[in-house]
Amino acid sequence: MTDKARSTKLACRNVWKVFGEGAERAFAKPVQRSLEARLAALRDGGHVPAVADVSFDVAEGECLVIMGLSGSGKSTLVRCLSRLVEPTSGEVIFEGRDLMRLSRRELTEVRRHKMGMVFQAFGLLPHLTVLENVAFPLQVQGVGEAERRKRALEMVGLVGLAGREDAYPRQLSGGQQQRVGIARSLAVGPDLWFLDEPFSALDPLIRKQMQDEFLRLQRTLRKTIVFITHDFLEALKIADRVVIMRDGRVVQIGRPADLVLNPADEYVARFVADVPLLRVITAGDVEEPVGGACAAHGGVSRSTPIEALLARLADVAAVPITEDGALVGQVTSAGVMKAVAAASARADRGWTVERA
């Protein structure tokens, strides 16, 4: 797959964030114990290990989604990645440089040119108009008035707010405010884009509309994205890979289909329980070796969702999978049935029984 060819844009190594008074000292105590024991000791001491020993890579142009229940440390993790929150320990490597080692000055430069962030609570400046808000990151860099205005107008148009440039944030609806937040985060043309539950505060209909627009934007911009949500359906739509967090720790990282078909534990299984299975799994997930003679004619790619093949599978026994025109495998109705049955059996019997 092409993923391997892409270079790593952002990586974090053993990142910890412990909240509470004297957290540094409590964390620095020498330990040879397991992660569990260490977490328990921190919690007993009245500290909050919001992020515990998290490591992963994000490839250039990838969209990585972080999920987890409320309080599982998603926001804190993302703030560690941008150093809005100072990690207690660990490395964050962005384009080959350890962010932890940057001076405040250098960090400001990185933020000015390479990073953008969208916030759940919008974070718009109440005293500035839409246009001024979008131009704000350029203004603090010292970009000239005309250039700033041109760029901001472009961004405002990009998110579909043309005509509302002179409105103030309080005069906008939630969806419009978040569009401003998105435009602002894109104004400097960042390589790395953080979004912390950008659509959670919006109504379901607006949320759907915003998701579609986000996808449209991403198709043209191709940014490297770290996106937080606790809506798995949202993750499904946009994610290349999903990180599931629980109590500050990463429980599982994988493609959405991996999580559905092979959840690492009950927590993940419950997360993905209500997912429309056929929309998630792809031809590649239920691929079988080609048995007898099967024509490559009408082949589909591995990433085709099964949902799209249902009509064909109702008529024929197998649909061929091709890669670069060559036949590599097939999807059969029986194979699909097996995957569905396994997943629903797991849901019926309950995860713990299955494990035992």
Next chain:
Amino acid sequence: MSVLDIGRGEAAPMRLRLEPAAVVWICVALLILWCETAGGGVAALHAFPKAWTLPIATWIGDAVAALIGPTQGFFRQITAALTLPLSALQAVLGGAPWVITTAVAVLLAFRAKGARLAAFTAAVAAYVLVGGYWAPTMNTLAAVALATPIAVLIGFGLGVIGYRHAAARHGILVLLDLMQTVPTFAYLIPILVLFGFGPVVGIIASAIYAIGPMANNTMLGLAQVPLAVREAGEMSGCTRRQLFWRVEFPSARSQLLVGVNQTVMAVFAMVIIAAVIGGADDIGFRVLQTMRQAQFGQGLLSGLVIALLAIVIDRTTAGFAAASRAPVRRLSSRTLTVIACALAALYVAAWLQPALDAFPTEWTYSPAEALNRWLLAFVARFGDVMIAIKNSAIFFLMLPLRIGLIKAVSPFGWGFTLTPAMIAGYWAVATIAAGAALLFGGRWRAAFAILGVAWMLFLGTTGVAWPGFVAVVAALAWQVGGARLGAFALAAMAFIAFSGSWGDAMQSLYLCALAVVICVAVGGALGVWAAENDHVSACLRPVLDTLQTIPQFVLLIPVLMLFQVGEFTALIAIVMYAIVPPIRYVEHGVRNVSPEVVEASRQMGCSRLQILRHVKLPMALPSIMLGLNQTILAALSMLAIAALVGTQGLAQAIYVALSKADVGKGLVAGLSIALIAMLSDRMLKAWSRRAQEALGS
């Protein structure tokens, strides 16, 4: 062990168990009983023994004197440095044509709040001009104009430091707390000693006094900037300075402007009060002078100037603060040009026509003499009624509370003397009431409260044994706020007693307590009424706004006119000022009871009164207690001002110390009042918190 527990658990309901708090109160009651009976002959139990007091006032005086020696030059230099801008401001404001000044004020009012305030401002200007108060008014405004920026800048700086550094915040909060509770006259004294006499000193005092609201609002405003806004600023690549000036400062703007509004009002109130020490011909001095000469007509007229000015300044600055919450409407350059041209034209007109420059004296008209005559006639006509009201309040309300029924009931006031049988009857009734509360309701707290009130009424605040009083307050503090608050109560009372202020404190306490009781009873009833009736609420609001806006000092004038100098006058003045919070908080609390709960109880068939009694009032309790807290603080601060019309106790001690520039005595008495205020504040807040928790929110 578990077997034993079960055995105990089963036996427990059979026995009457005493809560630890009840045990404490029984001990307190026994202590009081011992003090008042067996120890009754020991004088040391009643008046705090003089021999035990420490010369704290002298120490403070010496310490300040030692401090002043080397630093006075520095402080005097500040005084000198401020003299120039003050005279410049006075020259500008006093010299500018009145048409220009008035036009600018009206324009500002219009911009802040629209045509109605502009019209009101024009009317006020007309009153000031025609009444002949223009010159002193301009002097007062010059003082305000000089003191406000100083207070705003220092307060803002302190607020920023407090917001940035958690370590400094604690110290700043304590400082602000002290500045809010130490009575104004008390810290005028060290300022006087440090900076010398004269109008500039009043300005310095006002500026220092007004730092508090600005610092508080700065901290509040900055802390209220949403985290997302700050993070968005950081992610936009702001440097620290950009983050502060471009993100945090503008986001906190409305709150900062609220701070400016409160600061201006504090400066204004203090500039008026500073007339007591300063000799400038400003409007506060005019009022004070007329009060001293008992020219009530003039007093009323010039007091009205202060009240009206306060309203204009308050509404204008508050208008700007409120407008800043809405998107800014910038004035177009054309409008600005028109305004500038109009002002220039006015200036030329004033230059050509002197009547527009200096308001001609022939045009002024003062109804002071007529008012005086009318007032005299009024007093002559209703004097008997006034005296009757005053005397009955003194004999039946104030004296019993101060010196106790045992001394107050005399043939002179009451027409008879207390016989031993009456005393026995009094205590029998109290005991039976307490016993009934205990036996039939099981309310031991109520029983103790009844006995306590009976004790206070019988001996009066100045008559009760001090160890008993100390024990009651400490036990109360311990019960509502835990060991720390109990310790604070003991320390505060120790300071008051050992500094030799115990007697004064009890004198002040009775006046304040009485005022607070009246305020809560009358104000609470009005508040409930206003909450239930929109018309009442609408009628009360402007009255309350006015009472709260005008400087406390002005309230003294009408009361003084009707009742002459004395504690009764002070009482009424305190009540007038301190009645605002109970009305406001009770109305707010009762109105904001969740509509679902009210609806549910109506559905269950509660009558309106039942809803009020069983639903609304209990649920409004936390808010009501905060109102009580504000009432006490207001009463204490007014007490200090009311010393001007003759009171006894701490406030008078401060006033006397002020006239002698005695820093030690003044600060000791001032700190005593501050400690009483802080103690009651902490206790009521703790109590309110408990009530809130009990309501589960």
